[in-house]
Every structure is written in C-alpha cells, then in structure tokens.
Amino acid sequence: MKQDGGQVILKNIDLEVASGSKIGIKMTHKESLVLFKLITGKMVPTSGHIVADNTNTILSEIIEDGLYDSLTVKAYLKFFQTIVGKTDDLDKLKTHFSLEDVWKTKIKHLTANQRERINLFRMFMFSPKLILIESPLRNLTNDGIELYLKALDYVRSNGITVLCTSYYTEELIILSDTVYRYNQNVGLEKTDLKQNVDVSDDDSEASFMPKRVFKVACNIADKTVFFSPDEIDFIESVNGVSNIRIGNEYFPSALTMNDLEEKLNHFGFYRCHRSYLVNLQRISELISYSRNSYTLILKGKSKEKLPLSRTRLDELRKLIEN
Template identity: 30%
Template sequence: MSILKINNLEKHDGHALIFPPFSLEVSAHEAIAIHASTNVRLILLKILVGEMPASNGEWTINGKSYSESKKDYFEQVGMYFLDDGLYERLTVKDHFDFYKKLYHSKLPIEEGLRIIQLEVKRNSKISKLSVSEKRRVHFGRLLFQNPALLIFEEPDQNADLETKRVFVKMVRMLIEKGKGVFVLTGNMESALAITNKVYRLDEAGLHMLDILSEEESTEELHRDVQNLEEKQKEEEIIVQPVRFEKIPTKVNDKIVLFDPPEIDYIESHEGQSNIYIKGEMYPSVFTMTELEKRLHPYGFFRCHRSYIVNLQKVREVVTWTRNSFTLVLGDTKKSSIPLSKTKMAELKGMLGLK
C-alpha cells in the first residue's frame, strides 16, 4: 500500500532547472532516503509543505492532496525539519504531555521516553538539554502524533552516536508498525544507516543507487566469475573493447555501486583510493592501478600519479608554467586536478594536438 505518491514532480527556478520530472512512491512498512544537495532538499521540502509551488506534477499522502484539503493532508504526515524549535521552558515530560493531549495519543509518556532514551531526563527543562537530546525530543513528538508518513530532514546531522542509534532503532520500529519513512539528507552514510533504498535527486533527475551488503557483493562477484568461466568455455573471447560494469565503493558496511560516467575523478591519499562524485567522497575497494585498468574503456585518464580523471568532465586545461598544468572540471566546485608534465604530452596526443 502506497502512502506517499509523487507523480512527475518538477521544479524550475526561473531559467534554472532544480530537478526534472520524477515519480516516487513510499509504501507502508518502507523507508526511503533521497540524497540531494541542500538547495534541492529545501525546495522539495517547501513543495511538500505547501510553502512553494511545483512547476509541474502532483503528490498525495494516503490519497490526500495539499491543494484539496490542507487539514486532511497534514493529518497524514509528521515532519521533522533541521531548524525546528521547541518549548524551551517546558520539561521533557511536560513537552510530551502537551503533544499527547494535542494529538489524543494513546502512547504512554513513559513508553515515548523509553523509545528515545530520555527517561533520566524526563524532568529536565528542554533548555538544559544538549543539541542531540533536543533532537530526540523532536523524534518523540512525532511518536505522539502517530502519522502515516514521517518526513525527516537531516535527522542525525551533528548528532551524537547515541542519538543516531536511537533514530535508526526508531525507524525500524515505525516500519514494523506499517508507517512510511521518507528521509532527505546530504550525507550518504546517514542514508545507508536507515535503508538500502537510496535515491539521488539533482538536475539530472531521480535515480536509485545500487547498494549491496558485503555478503551480497561477494556472492554477486562469485556469480560473475562463474558466468565468465562458462562463457569462456563456450566461445573464445578475442577482443572486449568496452566493459559494462559498476564501480563498487564502501560506506560503513554497505557496498554502493556507481556507473563509471557518474564519477568525476579519483584521488589517492595515504594509500587509499577515494572516488569523487558531485563533491561527495567514497572510499574505493580497488587500488589506483586496478581502477585505471577498469575505467580506461570509459574515457578515464591517469593524469597524475595520485589522480585519475573522467575526461568527459574536463572543461579546461590550464597552463601555469612550462612544467605546471591543471585540469578544471565542469562540476559545481570547479574542481582542479593536477596534470603532470609527462601526462600533458600524452593528453595532447589523445586530443590530437601538437
């Protein structure tokens, strides 16, 4: 059963495209995370709460639309925003008592305190709590509201480890109870801690990331090797000019798979190869030499001992001195990648320049 339905939602800001039309559903017993920039995240949230119109498309929560009935719409959804405030003069217990009465909740206050691990702080004023503890009070408020869909903006940003654990356990509990959970974040680790259903939303649209556990990744690699061995027995493979394969990166205990064209560049630092995609860094499971070999068919170039660059992302080649060169990428940060003198000559040859 789908709780949130987004159909061909699109947003332009003047002549700038924020995100093209996309569709998405969040069902009961499901958590979905969208990984996006701050600007994209804020605009999408403003659309969902009615503060900003969409350029096109529609969305409903449990069949209720914002345009038809604001009251019915907001009865279905609970939202946590990063800049939400609290009643600082109230104690934690009084705060929950207020929301219990407001939403006619049947959840015992002691149970709410237990879920967010604030039993010992029940009589403390909100103003005396740490930033992380205040975050947990926000989570508790949503428990008493008990909506069908819960939307979170950066729920664990700058939070301590205990609060992150509380949030992950709370999400699992909500999913078991049939709720839908929708998280918007700019932190991939946060997204993966909550769910394997992670999407990226940007000017290129919405697409789901391929995510495997380490066990699944090992099994898939084993299957690929077996398939290749069987294929080699059937026919002699003479030339394989292009290889269609994903590049795995490791985030906590998850393996995130990226298509080669998504990658901007790769940097080696203290023996670790790090892959950069839209300003985000992901540790690679391969060495620079292995990555160079794997990515060469896709137009990647080892421009420096410590760097491999996607030539399709290069916008400028800057000459500083006779022996100093830099590649400037076309990403939002205008990333600068060093180009060694010997590689400059090789690059000119590839480009057909003298």
C-alpha cells in the same frame, strides 16, 4: 518542477513513495525545504503534479526545527499528546525512544542526540503515514546514531514510512535502503546499495561473472555502496588510499590506484597524474599556467582543478580529440 523567484529549485523529479519504503534523497537544504512543502501540500508545483492520499497524514522535520527549551521532555510530549488528542501511555513509549533517563529533564539541558529522538517521538505520536526528515543524524555521535536508528526502526515497525533527505550520502546510506541523488539536469539518480552479508559459504555463485560490468565498491558503515564509473568525477590517492570523488564528497575505496586505472580505463578514465585518475567526460578545460605545468578543470560548480603531467599531455589530447 518548482520555480521560486525565477530560479528553478526542483526539476525532473519522478518519485513514488511506497508504503514501508526506506527512501533517502541527497539534496541541499533549500531543495529539501521545497520538496517537503510540495509533498505536504503547503506549496503548489510550477508544473507537474503530486498525488497524496491525505496531506494531513504527512509530517515533516527540517534541520532548523526547535523545541520548547523551558519544558521537560515529559511536559513537551504531553503538550503534543493533548494537541493530537490521544491517550497513549507515554511512559511505555519512552523506552523505544531511549528517553527514560531524561524524562523529567528540561529540554535545554539535553544533547543533540536526545533532542533528535524527541522530535521523532513527537511526530510518531501523530501516527502519520509518512514522515519527511531532513538530515536527522547531522550532529549526532556514534552512540546517538545507534539509538536514533533503534527509535527509527520502531517508528517504521508501526507502519509509518520515513523519507529522509540529506546533503551527505553517508547519512542516507545509514538511514535508508534506497538512495537517490538529486541533480537538476537528470532529476533523481538511484545509487546502488547492497547490505554487507557474509558470503563465506556462498560459493555456488562464485563462478558467475558477468562481462563488461564494473562498479567501484566503497564500504561505508555496514553497507557497501557501488558507484557507476559515469558517476565518478575523479579518483585521488591520499596517503595510499584511493578516494572516489562524487559531487562534493569523497568515498574511500579498497582498490589501489593501479587497480582502478586498469579497471576504469575502458570506461573513459585516464591517469592524468601519479595521484589522480580523471573521468575524461568531466573535463571542461585544459589550462597551462606556465610552460611546463598543465591543469585540468572539471565541470560543476566547484570547478575542481587536477594536475596534468607534462609528459601525458599529448596522450590525453589524442584520447579526447579522437
């Protein structure tokens, strides 16, 4: 646990970062800052302990980190090469970070895509065991993400473990193969991920169908993310697409609202409105603003409000109160 100024920032975190692992943690900027300081030994936990082989071999990058804009890419990296005291041939390495065409360009003229790769290159030169990066893809274009992932693969192929944090699960799914969501009450919750694979010739497993297990699948980039029903706050239908709402994020599902209602009603979900399927466990209040309109207020900071059809009020009451 880490408290700062009477406020609990991090709590209930139990995490082992194994060498070569690709871990992503969904958390806020403030939580990331504290986590990085704790791991790098710049901050001491209020309770609990952190075991690290050598904090000098851990580097971190936060979203505010800046570059010396007046220097060229080459001069900037040469400067850090002198700091680290290595004599690696930067000209050979620059290709892995896709920086050949801007090698002699001043950093102030570069795009966010290129600046992010420079940051990664700088940290790579130190040959750390672990790199902590906060939200590296936040302002990157699709092409920029592709090049960044290529550079990140190169970094990881050199035995460097990279742990990413971000407020957006989509970003972490692209960067990592193990994604946790941080919640102060329960600590780190693991999100189930599975790489998309071609299963057309894999009929032998088709007959295997375990009972009483259901997870909502959402396709994001080249991955499919599975959400447990208990993670979902509610599902909203927008223009015919069912959007799974988790925390402050929406994930589109290929299933229709009717399909989801049928599969999720065993897990405590209720169709409170034509466009909404709510997780009954998340309801905190029921308010009637007028005689014929009812509103459900959900738990959490955002206190989401969902409409409740008048005709379904009694049914909902029975479900909750029985």
